[in-house]
Amino acid sequence: MNNARLLIKKYFDQHSFVNSSIESFNQFIEQELQSIIEENKLIEPTIIPPNVDSFKIKLDKIWVTKPELTEADGSKRDIYPVEARLRKISYAAPVFLEVSAHINEIQRETFTTQIGSLPVMLKSNFCHLSKLNREELIAKGEDPDDSGGYFIINGTERVLVNIEDLASNHVLVEEASTGPSQFVGKLFSESGSYKIPHSLERMKDGLFYLTFTRVRRVPLVVVLKALGLLKDEDIMTAVSKERQFDDVLINLFEHVSIKTFDDAMDAIAKHLGITQSKEIRNERVIELLDKYLLPHIGLRKEDRLAKAHNLCKMLKKYILVSSGEAPVDNKDHYMNKRLKLAGDLLADLFRVNLKVLIGDMMYNFQRIVKRGKFPSIKVIIREKLLTSRIYSSMATGSWVGGRKGISQRIQRLNYLNTVSHLQRVVSPLSATQENFAARELHPTHMGRLCPSETPEGTNIGLKKNFALLASVTKTTSEQDTLKALKNLGVKLVNA
Numbered sequence: 001m002n003n004a005r006l007l008i009k010k011y012f013d014q015h016s017f018v019n020s021s022i023e024s025f026n027q028f029i030e031q032e033l034q035s036i037i038e039e040n041k042l043i044e045p046t047i048i049p050p051n052v053d054s055f056k057i058k059l060d061k062i063w064v065t066k067p068e069l070t071e072a073d074g075s076k077r078d079i080y081p082v083e084a085r086l087r088k089i090s091y092a093a094p095v096f097l098e099v100s101a102h103i104n105e106i107q108r109e110t111f112t113t114q115i116g117s118l119p120v121m122l123k124s125n126f127c128h129l130s131k132l133n134r135e136e137l138i139a140k141g142e143d144p145d146d147s148g149g150y151f152i153i154n155g156t157e158r159v160l161v162n163i164e165d166l167a168s169n170h171v172l173v174e175e176a177s178t179g180p181s182q183f184v185g186k187l188f189s190e191s192g193s194y195k196i197p198h199s200l201e202r203m204k205d206g207l208f209y210l211t212f213t214r215v216r217r218v219p220l221v222v223v224l225k226a227l228g229l230l231k232d233e234d235i236m237t238a239v240s241k242e243r244q245f246d247d248v249l250i251n252l253f254e255h256v257s258i259k260t261f262d263d264a265m266d267a268i269a270k271h272l273g274i275t276q277s278k279e280i281r282n283e284r285v286i287e288l289l290d291k292y293l294l295p296h297i298g299l300r301k302e303d304r305l306a307k308a309h310n311l312c313k314m315l316k317k318y319i320l321v322s323s324g325e326a327p328v329d330n331k332d333h334y335m336n337k338r339l340k341l342a343g344d345l346l347a348d349l350f351r352v353n354l355k356v357l358i359g360d361m362m363y364n365f366q367r368i369v370k371r372g373k374f375p376s377i378k379v380i381i382r383e384k385l386l387t388s389r390i391y392s393s394m395a396t397g398s399w400v401g402g403r404k405g406i407s408q409r410i411q412r413l414n415y416l417n418t419v420s421h422l423q424r425v426v427s428p429l430s431a432t433q434e435n436f437a438a439r440e441l442h443p444t445h446m447g448r449l450c451p452s453e454t455p456e457g458t459n460i461g462l463k464k465n466f467a468l469l470a471s472v473t474k475t476t477s478e479q480d481t482l483k484a485l486k487n488l489g490v491k492l493v494n495a
Contacts (some may be wrong), residue, residue, distance in 0.1 A: 018149030088155030123148025
């Protein structure tokens, strides 16, 4: 018993309750910010000066410094959390971006500008308190036992609650509650700003249909042929090398007349009701397939074959589940869930608001060009736009995607109450609906979520808390995962 106490004490001496949240925030600043900039790297205004052939604005490097305060006289100095609380101001750090202008493919103007301020999580790598010892923390007016992991917005301490959601880019096959299909295969494809639901169904006619974005129930075989799997034999092999599925054969016979890429394009266009000329028709269908079909695999022409093979694997799983050879997926199993911590939530917020800032830059540039002038890019960037939008979301709790209550005022009734609030995990399901299965304890909660700490009433089982020794693994990049798989002997399909 004494050994157990000693081990647990040693663990908490070295690990904070909110380590996972702090790591998530650090990863957001160090890696995610730059990847969001890469997604929106090139800006091309539609209206450019008449004497210029091409004009592009490129966003290059982004970085965040330590929190600072700009006084009324314009002077800048470091700010510590205690001053932010007392003066009712935000504990935030400036965000700098390197921007360049390219006229006729030649770089003309390069400068560094502040695009806004970003609230900094206490005790993260970018907080002034992160490297201080107990005596130094006391000297700065801080509680040395305070764990951090929250933000200070307009003098108020606010925490971003962790959101529990279904895993994206992961196929789940379950029994359908409504509709003509007995089973339905679901997949949320998430990549950057894209989050697109896909569903696979088998209708009464025995044919498989795929639904995604504006495309409703298009025959799966037609999509596979449009993606480059034109031979029936290739489709059969991609579904399974070990055996032939009769269900797939029926679908292949049904669409045996589609032999070329153009045939497949025409069939999809006809299904969608696109009646323009062949070039425009093909262009619209190709845009749908490249941008909105499984965007997490890629958005380029080269990624089409990989998308086709992934759809075949999805089809194989669907057939095995519907024939009773594989179990139905359980949405409440924690293997099928993912947690969005503070860093992931801030990444979503920053991504949406950066697009607003870029739209504002484009509008300002084009407005000045219409007057016959050629503006410098420094003039068209409004620093306060991004800052005010981020502060507004963090102060009110209204988040992108229509979610409410993400940012909450931290509860300071006592120390345990504060720790509990920092450890909260919230499900996005509605509290007014029954959702019995989602509220129940699941065996996979063991060691991850506390089995007893949940509120009474309508929120029971939807608001949960981390177990004391639980930690959340960081997101690994796709490149690192592929590298590890290659080292284990996995070969790429299109290699």
